[in-house]
Amino acid sequence: MKPRTVDKIATGIIMAVAGFIILLLAGFLSYIIIRGFGHISFDFLTSPPQTFREGGGIGPQLFNSLFLLVLTMIITIPLGLGAGIYMSEYAKPGRLTDFIRLTVEVLSSFPSIVVGLFGLLVFVNVFEFGFSLFSGALALTVFNLPLMVRITEQGLRSVPREQKEASLALGISKWKTITSVMLPMAVPVILTGTILASGRVFGEAAALLFTAGMSSPRLDFTNWNPLDPTSPLNPFRPAETLAVHIWKINSEGVAPDAREIAAGASAVLVMTVLSFNLIARWLGRMVYRKFTSSR
Amino acid sequence: MQVLIDIKNLDLFYGEFQALKKVSMSIPEKAITAFIGPSGCGKSTLLRTLNRMNDMIPGTRIEGSIRVGDTDIYGSDVDVETLRKKVGMVFQQPNPFPKSIYDNVAYGPRLHGVTKKHELDEIVEKSLRSAALWDEVKDHLKRSALSISGGQQQRLCIARALAVNPDVLLMDEATSALDPISTLKIEELAQELKDRYTIVMVTHNMHQAARVSNQTVFFLNGEVIEYADTEKLFSNPTDQRTEDYISGRFG
Ligand SMILES: Nc1ncnc2c1ncn2[C@@H]1O[C@H](COP(=O)(O)OP(=O)(O)O)[C@@H](O)[C@H]1O
Numbered sequence: 001m002k003p004r005t006v007d008k009i010a011t012g013i014i015m016a017v018a019g020f021i022i023l024l025l026a027g028f029l030s031y032i033i034i035r036g037f038g039h040i041s042f043d044f045l046t047s048p049p050q051t052f053r054e055g056g057g058i059g060p061q062l063f064n065s066l067f068l069l070v071l072t073m074i075i076t077i078p079l080g081l082g083a084g085i086y087m088s089e090y091a092k093p094g095r096l097t098d099f100i101r102l103t104v105e106v107l108s109s110f111p112s113i114v115v116g117l118f119g120l121l122v123f124v125n126v127f128e129f130g131f132s133l134f135s136g137a138l139a140l141t142v143f144n145l146p147l148m149v150r151i152t153e154q155g156l157r158s159v160p161r162e163q164k165e166a167s168l169a170l171g172i173s174k175w176k177t178i179t180s181v182m183l184p185m186a187v188p189v190i191l192t193g194t195i196l197a198s199g200r201v202f203g204e205a206a207a208l209l210f211t212a213g214m215s216s217p218r219l220d221f222t223n224w225n226p227l228d229p230t231s232p233l234n235p236f237r238p239a240e241t242l243a244v245h246i247w248k249i250n251s252e253g254v255a256p257d258a259r260e261i262a263a264g265a266s267a268v269l270v271m272t273v274l275s276f277n278l279i280a281r282w283l284g285r286m287v288y289r290k291f292t293s294s295r
Numbered sequence: 296m297q298v299l300i301d302i303k304n305l306d307l308f309y310g311e312f313q314a315l316k317k318v319s320m321s322i323p324e325k326a327i328t329a330f331i332g333p334s335g336c337g338k339s340t341l342l343r344t345l346n347r348m349n350d351m352i353p354g355t356r357i358e359g360s361i362r363v364g365d366t367d368i369y370g371s372d373v374d375v376e377t378l379r380k381k382v383g384m385v386f387q388q389p390n391p392f393p394k395s396i397y398d399n400v401a402y403g404p405r406l407h408g409v410t411k412k413h414e415l416d417e418i419v420e421k422s423l424r425s426a427a428l429w430d431e432v433k434d435h436l437k438r439s440a441l442s443i444s445g446g447q448q449q450r451l452c453i454a455r456a457l458a459v460n461p462d463v464l465l466m467d468e469a470t471s472a473l474d475p476i477s478t479l480k481i482e483e484l485a486q487e488l489k490d491r492y493t494i495v496m497v498t499h500n501m502h503q504a505a506r507v508s509n510q511t512v513f514f515l516n517g518e519v520i521e522y523a524d525t526e527k528l529f530s531n532p533t534d535q536r537t538e539d540y541i542s543g544r545f546g
């Protein structure tokens with residue numbers, strides 16, 4: 001066969017595979033969204049679930065998912081930034097660095113259910129944080145940290161060496177060079193990566209079953225004292241998230257409209273994660289433009 | 296002429312590879328010294344030892360001594376940041392920060408602790424004037440530094456280096472990425488700056504060295520072959536290899 005024919009056939013096959021994957025994804029997404037969309041209403045998004053009767057909502061679960069995301073990011077971002085900066089700028093190549101890198105890789109390939117069981121053992125039992133948002137956030141941190149470290153490293157490495165040298169050559173210390181030249185330039189990459197990681201956290205269920213728990217205490221949305229057990233802001237209360245809720249009603253829901261609720265909740269979940277992705281892209285581009293071009 | 300930089304028996308190794316061999320020279324104050332020689336002969340390496348930018352390359356080892364003024368810059372008590380403030384650098388590719396023109400020049404002084412707006416304004420204006428850029432940019436200091444031409448960017452980088460008040464300015468092929476007119480402007484600028492600063496420039500362009508420098512050093516394979524007043528080196532070189540190089544027989 002002529003090389004050109006081979007080239008054409010190979011291109012054709014690749015295009016077909018890509019097209020098939022896109023179709024599959026699009027079909028999958030639209031199925032979930034179309035099936036659940038009709039069930040979404042303001043009431044559905046804000047009212048608490050019902051165990052036996054019709055008309056339950058997902059208000060507390062939605063809130064829990066968002067709150068847990070915020071908690072997780074409050075823990076993950078500083079740790080991930082710190083470790084990422086260390087790995088990319090300070091760690092000398094050698095055994096220790098290789099070992100840390102390997103650990104990070106292994107950690108990121110753990111199945112999330114294993115992370116959940118680890119969380120149950122360590123955070124829930126040993127440290128006695130109980131089934132709580134805090135335990136859940138720690139488990140998700142374990143799950144998310146490798147990604148965050150890699151994102152930070154990647155962001156810093158994307159900064160041209162010339163920029164770093166320009167600052168160092170002015171007698172600016174390494175640390176100040178990192179914080180005032182390199183990190184700002186890495187922000188678009190880090191920001192985009194962080195939001196994508198958030199999407200993963202938002203949709204996670206397995207790691208939360210045994211850490212954040214599968215129940216939500218009766219929440220009083222007028223009580224904003226984070227230390228009160230009925231306050232939604234209390235990080236030491238158990239909290240069922242949206243993803244866990246979907247899993248639960250699908251497997252043991254007894255309300256007559258359980259299927260519709262699961263469908264509606266899935267649509268909400270998918271649309272939220274999707275919008276995270278879109279926002280990440282848009283924000284990344286905007287910040288990049290702001291940092292690099294004229295106003 | 297007063298000697299400002301004194302290099303004695305300098306060896307530099309990148310791992311196993313010896314990039315500089317027993318380099319010795321005295322660089323005079325408030326004059327332009329040019330390093331010439333074929334690509335890969337160690338010009339940049341030597342230049343970057345003067346502000347210790349080679350420190351960042353793992354596996355680099357140095358023997359011998361370099362004094363700048365009274366300081367042995369590889370001595371144990373030397374603060375690299377103070378050294379780099381005194382020995383500024385301009386790179387081959389213009390590398391302004393993706394910030395405004397003003398913020399580029401103010402960057403160094405700001406991080407070295409100047410906070411008052413009027414002081415910064417003064418430094419920025421003075422530095423931009425010294426770099427012969429003020430008249431071109433004074434009306435849009437807030438614009439991105441990436442929006443001006445390559446030649447202007449390179450003069451901005453010079454202004455940025457001058458803003459931290461150095462004694463020495465190192466220029467590593469600072470015009471090789473520029474068009475002839477911008478190149479000429481930078482050469483003229485160097486002539487003006489040498490009254491106040493000690494300038495060491497690397498150039499791959501012999502004619503540039505002949506045009507602007509007071510002293511010229513010719514390198515070959517990590518060694519200094521000849522070091523003389525520019526006029527002497529180009530009109531009456533002592534070493535046959537220098538003669539071959541400047542008459543274009545190799546390199
Ligand atoms: N970071 C480095 N690691 C190893 N070798 C290097 C490094 N930088 C430069 N060299 C080598 O050192 C020699 C001198 O390089 P350089 O000083 O850049 O030459 P010039 O500026 O005269 O072209 C070259 O042979 C180059 O390959």
Ligand SMILES: [Mg+2]
Nearest residue numbers: 338339340497
């Ligand atoms: Mg060079």
